[in-house]
Amino acid sequence: MDGPMANLPNILTLSRIGAIPVLVALFYVESETGRILTLAVFVLAAATDFFDGYVARARKQQSQFGRFLDPVADKLLVGSVIFLLVAFDRVTGLVIVPALIILCREILVSGLREFLAGFSISVPVSRLAKWKTTVQMVAIGFLILGDGGPEALPVTLIGEAGLTIAALLTIVTGYGYFRSALGRMGEPARPKGEAVDGAPPVTRTG
Numbered sequence: 001m002d003g004p005m006a007n008l009p010n011i012l013t014l015s016r017i018g019a020i021p022v023l024v025a026l027f028y029v030e031s032e033t034g035r036i037l038t039l040a041v042f043v044l045a046a047a048t049d050f051f052d053g054y055v056a057r058a059r060k061q062q063s064q065f066g067r068f069l070d071p072v073a074d075k076l077l078v079g080s081v082i083f084l085l086v087a088f089d090r091v092t093g094l095v096i097v098p099a100l101i102i103l104c105r106e107i108l109v110s111g112l113r114e115f116l117a118g119f120s121i122s123v124p125v126s127r128l129a130k131w132k133t134t135v136q137m138v139a140i141g142f143l144i145l146g147d148g149g150p151e152a153l154p155v156t157l158i159g160e161a162g163l164t165i166a167a168l169l170t171i172v173t174g175y176g177y178f179r180s181a182l183g184r185m186g187e188p189a190r191p192k193g194e195a196v197d198g199a200p201p202v203t204r205t206g
Contacts, residue, residue, distance in 0.1 A: 009056035010066050012048040016073040019045035020080045027084045035148035039141055045077055046137045071113070074133075075106045081140055090146050095160045098167030102136065105174040112177045126176060132169035139163040 019041055026038040052070065056062050082099050085091040091099050139162025142155050149155030 007056075007061045007063070007066075008059065009052045009061050010063065010069060012052040012055065013066060013069045013073045016045045016048050016077050020076060023081060024084065027088055032148040035145055039144045042081060042141060042144055046141075049074060049133075071110070075110065078136065078140070079103055079106060081144070085140070085143050090143050090156075091160075091163070095163060098164045101167040102163070102170050105170040108174055109177050126173060128169060129173040129176075132166055132173055135162055135169065136166035139166055 022041050023038060023045075026034055026041060028034075029037070049070075052066070056066060082091070082103060086096060086099060139159050142149070142159030142162060146156050146159070
Protein backbone atom coordinates (compact mmCIF):
# COMPACT_ATOMS: atom_id res chain seq x y z
CA MET A 1 0.00 0.00 0.00
CA ASP A 2 1.35 3.39 -1.02
CA GLY A 3 0.44 6.93 -0.06
CA PRO A 4 0.37 8.90 3.20
CA MET A 5 -1.71 6.29 5.04
CA ALA A 6 1.07 3.76 4.56
CA ASN A 7 3.80 5.66 6.41
CA LEU A 8 4.59 4.80 10.00
CA PRO A 9 3.71 8.17 11.61
CA ASN A 10 0.21 8.11 10.15
CA ILE A 11 -0.26 4.46 11.07
CA LEU A 12 0.56 5.42 14.67
CA THR A 13 -1.96 8.26 14.49
CA LEU A 14 -4.63 5.97 13.02
CA SER A 15 -3.99 3.48 15.83
CA ARG A 16 -5.17 6.19 18.24
CA ILE A 17 -8.55 6.14 16.51
CA GLY A 18 -8.50 2.35 16.28
CA ALA A 19 -8.07 2.13 20.05
CA ILE A 20 -11.46 3.79 20.66
CA PRO A 21 -13.70 0.72 20.02
CA VAL A 22 -11.33 -1.36 22.15
CA LEU A 23 -11.70 1.14 25.00
CA VAL A 24 -15.50 1.11 24.63
CA ALA A 25 -15.54 -2.69 24.91
CA LEU A 26 -13.20 -2.68 27.92
CA PHE A 27 -15.37 -0.19 29.82
CA TYR A 28 -18.01 -2.90 29.92
CA VAL A 29 -15.61 -5.27 31.70
CA GLU A 30 -16.58 -4.37 35.27
CA SER A 31 -13.60 -5.67 37.21
CA GLU A 32 -10.24 -4.52 38.47
CA THR A 33 -8.57 -6.38 35.60
CA GLY A 34 -10.87 -4.64 33.13
CA ARG A 35 -9.91 -1.22 34.47
CA ILE A 36 -6.21 -2.03 34.33
CA LEU A 37 -6.54 -3.24 30.73
CA THR A 38 -8.51 -0.11 29.86
CA LEU A 39 -5.79 2.06 31.37
CA ALA A 40 -3.08 0.14 29.49
CA VAL A 41 -4.82 0.62 26.13
CA PHE A 42 -5.41 4.31 26.86
CA VAL A 43 -1.76 4.88 27.84
CA LEU A 44 -0.54 3.17 24.67
CA ALA A 45 -2.95 5.19 22.54
CA ALA A 46 -1.96 8.46 24.24
CA ALA A 47 1.74 7.64 23.78
CA THR A 48 1.31 7.55 20.00
CA ASP A 49 0.57 11.29 20.18
CA PHE A 50 4.25 11.84 20.98
CA PHE A 51 5.75 9.13 18.81
CA ASP A 52 3.91 9.92 15.57
CA GLY A 53 5.35 13.44 15.43
CA TYR A 54 8.80 12.26 16.54
CA VAL A 55 8.91 9.53 13.89
CA ALA A 56 7.59 11.90 11.21
CA ARG A 57 10.40 14.37 11.90
CA ALA A 58 13.08 11.68 12.21
CA ARG A 59 12.07 9.94 8.97
CA LYS A 60 11.08 13.15 7.14
CA GLN A 61 7.59 11.81 6.56
CA GLN A 62 5.60 14.95 7.35
CA SER A 63 2.43 15.17 5.28
CA GLN A 64 -0.73 17.23 4.92
CA PHE A 65 -2.73 14.11 5.73
CA GLY A 66 -0.82 13.75 9.01
CA ARG A 67 -1.36 17.43 9.76
CA PHE A 68 -5.10 16.92 9.37
CA LEU A 69 -5.30 13.54 11.12
CA ASP A 70 -3.23 14.21 14.25
CA PRO A 71 -5.54 16.72 16.02
CA VAL A 72 -8.62 14.78 14.86
CA ALA A 73 -7.29 11.58 16.46
CA ASP A 74 -6.47 13.44 19.69
CA LYS A 75 -9.94 14.93 19.98
CA LEU A 76 -11.72 11.66 19.14
CA LEU A 77 -9.72 9.77 21.76
CA VAL A 78 -10.14 12.34 24.55
CA GLY A 79 -13.78 13.06 23.73
CA SER A 80 -14.69 9.38 23.60
CA VAL A 81 -13.03 8.53 26.90
CA ILE A 82 -14.53 11.52 28.71
CA PHE A 83 -17.97 10.52 27.40
CA LEU A 84 -17.41 6.95 28.64
CA LEU A 85 -16.23 8.17 32.07
CA VAL A 86 -19.43 10.16 32.48
CA ALA A 87 -21.64 7.39 31.07
CA PHE A 88 -20.17 4.83 33.48
CA ASP A 89 -20.42 7.17 36.50
CA ARG A 90 -16.68 7.50 36.97
CA VAL A 91 -17.08 11.25 36.55
CA THR A 92 -20.05 12.55 38.50
CA GLY A 93 -21.42 15.67 40.19
CA LEU A 94 -19.67 18.98 39.67
CA VAL A 95 -16.68 17.25 38.06
CA ILE A 96 -18.84 16.92 34.94
CA VAL A 97 -18.39 20.69 34.48
CA PRO A 98 -14.60 20.53 33.87
CA ALA A 99 -15.19 17.56 31.56
CA LEU A 100 -17.72 19.63 29.60
CA ILE A 101 -15.33 22.59 29.44
CA ILE A 102 -12.63 20.37 27.96
CA LEU A 103 -15.01 18.96 25.34
CA CYS A 104 -16.34 22.41 24.41
CA ARG A 105 -12.80 23.77 24.08
CA GLU A 106 -11.85 20.94 21.72
CA ILE A 107 -14.80 21.83 19.46
CA LEU A 108 -13.98 25.55 19.65
CA VAL A 109 -10.31 25.02 18.78
CA SER A 110 -11.25 22.80 15.84
CA GLY A 111 -13.48 25.56 14.49
CA LEU A 112 -10.82 28.24 15.02
CA ARG A 113 -8.16 26.12 13.31
CA GLU A 114 -10.46 25.67 10.32
CA PHE A 115 -11.17 29.41 10.27
CA LEU A 116 -7.49 30.34 10.43
CA ALA A 117 -6.70 27.79 7.71
CA GLY A 118 -8.64 30.11 5.37
CA PHE A 119 -5.83 32.62 5.92
CA SER A 120 -3.08 29.99 5.63
CA ILE A 121 -2.31 30.54 9.30
CA SER A 122 -1.17 27.68 11.48
CA VAL A 123 -1.35 28.22 15.23
CA PRO A 124 1.58 26.48 16.94
CA VAL A 125 0.96 24.48 20.10
CA SER A 126 2.15 26.50 23.09
CA ARG A 127 4.12 25.12 26.01
CA LEU A 128 1.11 25.72 28.27
CA ALA A 129 -1.11 23.75 25.88
CA LYS A 130 1.35 20.85 26.07
CA TRP A 131 1.17 20.98 29.87
CA LYS A 132 -2.61 21.04 29.62
CA THR A 133 -2.57 17.91 27.48
CA THR A 134 -0.20 16.14 29.87
CA VAL A 135 -2.30 16.98 32.96
CA GLN A 136 -5.47 16.03 31.09
CA MET A 137 -4.14 12.63 30.00
CA VAL A 138 -2.78 11.81 33.47
CA ALA A 139 -6.10 12.82 35.08
CA ILE A 140 -8.07 10.67 32.64
CA GLY A 141 -5.78 7.74 33.43
CA PHE A 142 -6.50 8.09 37.16
CA LEU A 143 -10.23 8.32 36.48
CA ILE A 144 -10.14 5.21 34.30
CA LEU A 145 -8.48 3.29 37.12
CA GLY A 146 -10.79 4.74 39.77
CA ASP A 147 -11.73 2.22 42.44
CA GLY A 148 -9.41 -0.32 40.82
CA GLY A 149 -6.35 1.67 41.88
CA PRO A 150 -4.14 1.22 44.95
CA GLU A 151 -6.13 1.54 48.18
CA ALA A 152 -3.43 3.75 49.71
CA LEU A 153 -4.04 6.45 47.09
CA PRO A 154 -7.16 8.57 46.60
CA VAL A 155 -7.08 7.68 42.89
CA THR A 156 -10.45 9.13 41.94
CA LEU A 157 -9.81 12.35 43.88
CA ILE A 158 -6.45 12.80 42.15
CA GLY A 159 -8.13 12.27 38.78
CA GLU A 160 -10.91 14.76 39.56
CA ALA A 161 -8.41 17.38 40.75
CA GLY A 162 -6.29 16.84 37.65
CA LEU A 163 -9.30 17.16 35.36
CA THR A 164 -10.25 20.44 37.07
CA ILE A 165 -6.72 21.82 36.63
CA ALA A 166 -6.76 20.72 32.98
CA ALA A 167 -10.08 22.52 32.48
CA LEU A 168 -8.62 25.77 33.89
CA LEU A 169 -5.61 25.46 31.57
CA THR A 170 -8.03 24.68 28.77
CA ILE A 171 -9.78 28.02 29.26
CA VAL A 172 -6.47 29.90 29.15
CA THR A 173 -5.14 28.13 26.05
CA GLY A 174 -8.53 28.27 24.32
CA TYR A 175 -8.59 32.04 24.79
CA GLY A 176 -5.14 32.18 23.17
CA TYR A 177 -6.51 30.49 20.04
CA PHE A 178 -9.54 32.78 20.04
CA ARG A 179 -7.37 35.89 20.35
CA SER A 180 -5.30 34.73 17.35
CA ALA A 181 -8.48 34.43 15.28
CA LEU A 182 -10.14 37.62 16.53
CA GLY A 183 -7.97 39.95 14.48
CA ARG A 184 -8.85 38.10 11.27
CA MET A 185 -12.63 37.99 11.78
CA GLY A 186 -13.35 40.92 9.45
CA GLU A 187 -10.92 39.91 6.69
CA PRO A 188 -11.76 37.90 3.56
CA ALA A 189 -10.32 34.41 3.51
CA ARG A 190 -7.31 33.78 1.26
CA PRO A 191 -6.86 30.65 -0.85
CA LYS A 192 -5.19 27.89 1.13
CA GLY A 193 -1.47 27.75 0.56
CA GLU A 194 -1.16 31.50 0.00
CA ALA A 195 1.35 33.17 2.30
CA VAL A 196 0.11 35.77 4.77
CA ASP A 197 2.19 38.88 5.59
CA GLY A 198 5.05 37.45 3.56
CA ALA A 199 5.35 34.31 5.67
CA PRO A 200 4.88 30.81 4.22
CA PRO A 201 2.23 28.59 5.81
CA VAL A 202 3.47 26.31 8.59
CA THR A 203 2.91 22.57 8.31
CA ARG A 204 2.48 20.46 11.42
CA THR A 205 4.33 17.21 11.62
CA GLY A 206 2.88 13.80 12.08
